[in-house]
Amino acid sequence: MSKKSILIVEDEFIIADVLGEILQRGGYEVCGIADNFSEAIELIEKHQPGFVVVDIYLKGKKTGIDLANILSEKNIPFIYISANSNQRVLEAAKKTNPYGFVVKPFREKDVLIALDIALYRYENNRENGLHQNAILQKKIANILEMVLDWEHKLMLVGQALQPYIPFEYMSVGLSIANPDKFNEIGFLRLGFEEYQIIGAKELTMISKLKLAELAALKAKQTIANIATWYDETELNLLFKDAPLKALIGRMYDLRSHLIIPVSINGDITFECNFYSRRPDAYNADHLILADRFKPLLQSFIKRMMVDENNPLDTSLIDNLAIKQNIPAPAPSFFEGIIGSSHLLLNVFDQIIQVAPHNSSVLILGESGTGKEKIADRIHHLSPRKLKPFIKVNCAALPSTLIDSELFGHEKGSFTGAYERKIGKFELANTGTIFLDEIGEIPLELQVKLLRVLQEREIERIGGRTTIKTDVRVIAATNRNLEKEVAEGRFRLDLYYRLNVILITMPPLRERKEDIPALATYFLNIYNRKVGRTIRGISDVVLENMKQYNWPGNIRELENLIERGVLLSKEDVLNHIDIALPDIPVIDQPAIIENKEIRTMSENERAHIIAALKRCNGKIWGEGGAADLLNLPPTTLNSKMKKLGIKKDYIF
Ligand SMILES: Nc1ncnc2c1ncn2[C@@H]1O[C@H](COP(=O)(O)OP(=O)(O)OP(=O)(O)O)[C@@H](O)[C@H]1O
Numbered sequence: 001m002s003k004k005s006i007l008i009v010e011d012e013f014i015i016a017d018v019l020g021e022i023l024q025r026g027g028y029e030v031c032g033i034a035d036n037f038s039e040a041i042e043l044i045e046k047h048q049p050g051f052v053v054v055d056i057y058l059k060g061k062k063t064g065i066d067l068a069n070i071l072s073e074k075n076i077p078f079i080y081i082s083a084n085s086n087q088r089v090l091e092a093a094k095k096t097n098p099y100g101f102v103v104k105p106f107r108e109k110d111v112l113i114a115l116d117i118a119l120y121r122y123e124n125n126r127e128n129g130l131h132q133n134a135i136l137q138k139k140i141a142n143i144l145e146m147v148l149d150w151e152h153k154l155m156l157v158g159q160a161l162q163p164y165i166p167f168e169y170m171s172v173g174l175s176i177a178n179p180d181k182f183n184e185i186g187f188l189r190l191g192f193e194e195y196q197i198i199g200a201k202e203l204t205m206i207s208k209l210k211l212a213e214l215a216a217l218k219a220k221q222t223i224a225n226i227a228t229w230y231d232e233t234e235l236n237l238l239f240k241d242a243p244l245k246a247l248i249g250r251m252y253d254l255r256s257h258l259i260i261p262v263s264i265n266g267d268i269t270f271e272c273n274f275y276s277r278r279p280d281a282y283n284a285d286h287l288i289l290a291d292r293f294k295p296l297l298q299s300f301i302k303r304m305m306v307d308e309n310n311p312l313d314t315s316l317i318d319n320l321a322i323k324q325n326i327p328a329p330a331p332s333f334f335e336g337i338i339g340s341s342h343l344l345l346n347v348f349d350q351i352i353q354v355a356p357h358n359s360s361v362l363i364l365g366e367s368g369t370g371k372e373k374i375a376d377r378i379h380h381l382s383p384r385k386l387k388p389f390i391k392v393n394c395a396a397l398p399s400t401l402i403d404s405e406l407f408g409h410e411k412g413s414f415t416g417a418y419e420r421k422i423g424k425f426e427l428a429n430t431g432t433i434f435l436d437e438i439g440e441i442p443l444e445l446q447v448k449l450l451r452v453l454q455e456r457e458i459e460r461i462g463g464r465t466t467i468k469t470d471v472r473v474i475a476a477t478n479r480n481l482e483k484e485v486a487e488g489r490f491r492l493d494l495y496y497r498l499n500v501i502l503i504t505m506p507p508l509r510e511r512k513e514d515i516p517a518l519a520t521y522f523l524n525i526y527n528r529k530v531g532r533t534i535r536g537i538s539d540v541v542l543e544n545m546k547q548y549n550w551p552g553n554i555r556e557l558e559n560l561i562e563r564g565v566l567l568s569k570e571d572v573l574n575h576i577d578i579a580l581p582d583i584p585v586i587d588q589p590a591i592i593e594n595k596e597i598r599t600m601s602e603n604e605r606a607h608i609i610a611a612l613k614r615c616n617g618k619i620w621g622e623g624g625a626a627d628l629l630n631l632p633p634t635t636l637n638s639k640m641k642k643l644g645i646k647k648d649y650i651f
Contacts, residue, residue, distance in 0.1 A: 006115075007049040009067060010081070011035045011059045015104070019053065019081070019111065026112045037062035041070065051119070052078040053111075056093060065089075068096035072284030077122040079114055081106065097285055100496060110492075117496040124359050124500055131357065133292055136160060140296050150304050151185060151197050157300055158187050158195065163353035164289050166281055166346050167274040169252050171198075172301075175223045175261060175271040182215040184244075188252060191340045192333070192348050207247055217244040223261075224271065227290035229282035230257040249275060258282040260290040262297045270301050277342050333381060337373055338521045339514030343506040347374065354501045355381035360453065362438075362498045363476040365505025368555030371476040372436060374503060378474055379432040387431030390424050395437035402445055404461055407452075413462020425458050425469055432472045438498065439479035439490065446491045453497045473498065508550040508557065515545050516603065518554060522561040523573065532565055537573040543607065548578045605643045608636070612645070 006028045010016035013035070020030045031047040034040035036059040044052070052071055054064040064080060071078045079100035080093055093101070099118035102110050139160040143153050158170045173184030186198035196202075204211055221242045230238055232255045239246035248254065254275035263269045276282070334348055354361055355378050363371045372391070379389040397405055408423030424433060435441075441449065452458050453473060457466040475498045484490035508515070519537050527534055541564075550556055564576040611625040618624040619633050626633035639645075 005029050005031045005047065005050045007031055007040065007043055007047065007052045008033045009035075009040045009052060009054040009058065009064060011055060011057065015055075015081075022108045022111050023053075023115075025108070026115070028115070036060040037067055040067055044071075044074070044076070049076065051115070052076055053081055053115075054078050056080060056082040056089060065092050065096055068093070068098065069284055072096060073287055075288055077118060079118050081111070095280070095283060097283060113493050114496075117493060121496065121500055129288075129292065132164060132353070133296075135356070136164075136293065137296055140300055144300065144303055150307065150309065151199065154185065154304070155187050155195050155197060157297075159193060161274075161293065162189075163349040164293070165258060165274050165286055166276055166278075166349055167258075168277045168342055169198075169248065169254055169273075169275040171248070171271075171273045173218075173271055173273075175221075175269045182211050182218065184218065186248065189342070189345065192345055203248075206251065209247075214244065217247060221245065223269065224259045225261060225269075227258070227260045227287050227294075229259075229284075229286055231282075232256055232279035245273070253277055255279045256281045258286050258290070260294065260297065262294055262301060264298060264302055264305065270297075272297060278346075334377060337370065337377065338518050339511060340517070341506075341511035341514045343511045344514060347503060347505065350501075350503050351377055351381060354378065354503075356383060357501075358472050359500040360473045360475070360498050361501045361503060362481075363474065363503045363505060364481070365476075365478060366507045366551075366553055367478045368553035369505035369507055370554055371478075371505055372434070374505065375432075375434040375436075375474040375476060379434070379472075382432070382472070384431050384472060388428050389432050389434065390428040391434045391436060392424050393436045395440040399442045399445075402441065403448070406445075407448070407458045407460055408463075409461035410463050413460075417462070420460075423458065423460065425452060425471055426460075426467060428471045429469050430471075432474060435473065435475040437477055438475040439477035439481060439484055443489070443491070446494045450491065450494045450497060453494075508553045509548075512546045515557070516542055518557055519545060519561055522558050523565065526562045526565040530565060532568075533571065534565055534568055534573055535571050539603075539606070539610075541573055541576055542603070544578060545576070604639070605645060608639060608643065608645055 006023055008016050008019050008023075008030060010019060010033065016033045016035070020033060023030050028051075031049050032043040034043050038060070040052075040054075040058075043049075052067075054067055054071075056064040058064055058067075064082070068078060068080075077099045079102060080098050081102045081104060082093070083104035099121050100114040102114045140157060143156045143160070146153060146156070148156075154172055158167070161167075161170075168189045169186060171184050171186035182200045182203075184200070186203070187195045188198055189195055198206070200211055200214065203209075203214060207214070209217075221244055235249065235255065235257050238257070239249060245257070249257070252275070254277060256276045256279055258274040258281075260272040260274070261269050262272060274282070333352070337344075337348075351374065361375075361378060363374055365371050375391075376389065379385060392405065394402065404417075404421060404423065406423050406425055408421045408426055409417050411417060411420045452469070452471075456470065457468050459466050481490055481495055481499075485492050485495050508518075516537075519542065523534060523537060526532070545557070552559075560576045560578065561573075564573050568574070608625070608629070611628050612619070615623060615625045615628060619626055619636055621627070624633065626636040629636060631639075
């Protein structure tokens with residue numbers, strides 16, 4: 001990409017002119033100025049700019065956000081320059097993944113720094129992309145060589161794609177409608193590397209429809225010719241024209257979708273479908289990935305189709321044994337990080353994706369959500385794993401000492417500097433430095449840190465030479481850094497430098513399904529530590545924990561279990577010290593045994609049955625189970641159906 005060629009898309013003539021001058025002074029070449037969407041498209045076709053600077057509001061109906069979507073498809077990097085601070089518009093702009101944002105009125109310096117950072121991030125992403133392709137290509141070649149049936153090979157391909165294209169359900173099938181054949185196979189994610197194969201047979205069992213009925217549903221579906229993504233609202237609309245997708249989507253609570261059509265020899269088209277439980281898991285970046293990965297998928301499917309045992313041939317489906325999931329491998333990658341909620345699995349996927357690279361990582365998340373644990377995993381899964389991993393808690397250092405802690409000092413460089421001190425950056429050389437609570441670093445030091453990141457060299461206090469360093473930086477904070485930037489406490493340029501890869505840790509209240517496993521994990525730890533043999537945690541306690549808001553997240557949960565273990569007089573944890581909102585509690589004598597943790601749906605099932613029993617089977621109205629569980633009766637009914645709870649079970 002030519003750094004020199006930039007297109008300006010700005011409807012205010014004077015601003016466009018000033019911008020043009022600034023860019024030229026900064027060494028860029030302005031290849032054109034457009035004041036509306038269609039002119040911008042024309043100039044893009046004509047000049048193929050290396051970069052676009054775009055305003056949000058343009059002349060005409062279409063906005064800079066519409067243009068950004070086209071730019072993403074064409075893989076042309078862009079930044080926004082806008083005066084608009086309306087939250088809704090900003091949110092929409094953010095979704096297009098710009099490489100930067102400059103707010104009007106701007107200073108020359110702001111624009112040039114933003115561009116510099118944007119170009120750095122773009123190059124970084126591009127390099128990572130090339131690297132990703134090479135890794136994936138190798139993985140797929142290995143899978144093709146494995147002695148495994150095609151369903152499992154396809155499942156492994158899905159698993160290899162997971163870090164780049166997250167999904168809770170993936171399916172591959174012929175997109176050509178054929179009412180007599182059901183040519184589709186799906187994979188439901190159950191754990192980090194654990195999937196269940198949902199072939200035709202399983203789907204008939206789960207949906208209670210016959211093969212022909214499933215095939216007929218599929219035949220009604222429209223065929224996608226190009227890769228497309230759908231957020232929750234769009235997916236609900238798509239479901240109207242895609243009854244098979246709707247059936248699967250509703251069965252597994254899938255809320256966003258990405259289709260990658262792959263054509264073989266120009267005539268047969270396959271659809272690779274990815275679904276997520278997040279309402280907006282996919283964006284324009286996934287279309288770029290789709291483009292990049294298509295040749296790999298193509299060669300895989302080609303190889304599969306020439307084998308007469310491929311799973312998409314219906315004549316074979318009835319002979320297939322019902323295949324359950326491949327046993328999950330030992331969780332060595334994420335040992336000690338407990339949980340299998342889709343939010344945590346998404347974080348694992350990101351870690352696998354980013355660990356091999358040198359890019360800086362910024363981890364955001366509330367206190368106690370496991371940011372340090374994640375930083376540790378990134379280091380230990382990276383090629384630097386045998387090199388130092390140096391942790392610095394920026395909040396714990398007095399501001400007068402941070403400088404010397406990070407960069408070191410020479411003997412006699414200030415009063416009290418009796419010895420030379422090697423700073424953390426130097427100690428971390430060839431390894432990783434983890435800057436925890438980065439939001440607490442004073443402004444003056446932020447400049448120095450920026451320089452280290454940019455120039456990869458440090459200077460000890462009082463030193464006369466610069467020292468080259470090769471350190472990967474992982475930073476974390478529980479502060480809202482965007483707000484810190486907006487309020488002038490954190491440098492925008494440093495924020496963008498750190499934020500090459502962003503990982504957001506979900507708070508515990510958003511992944512309550514992980515609570516039983518976490519609680520049992522800590523119970524075992526503290527049993528061992530204090531020599532107790534508490535067998536398990538009562539359902540009441542678990543239920544209370546799910547109702548609780550967890551401001552201190554996992555650290556708070558750990559502390560509570562520790563205290564519970566110390567104070568409990570019985571062999572089951574029947575009480576922990578949390579202040580609950582005023583909600584009804586279902587008392588149940590059953591306990592969760594240490595070794596056999598019930599699945600989420602088993603828990604949910606037991607909980608609903610207990611509520612129904614308490615209400616003598618009444619669902620609707622006052623005193624009914626729906627009321628007690630604080631659920632709409634229709635939701636309770638459908639949950640009962642899904643979990644196979646019949647009223648006759650209750651009495
Ligand atoms: N998924 C998990 N499984 C098991 N233990 C966890 C998990 N996540 C966090 N922990 C534990 O919870 C505690 C808090 O985690 P950690 O220090 O990584 O959080 P943090 O987000 O860095 O917190 P802070 O912002 O306060 O520094 C630690 O004892 C850690 O081992």
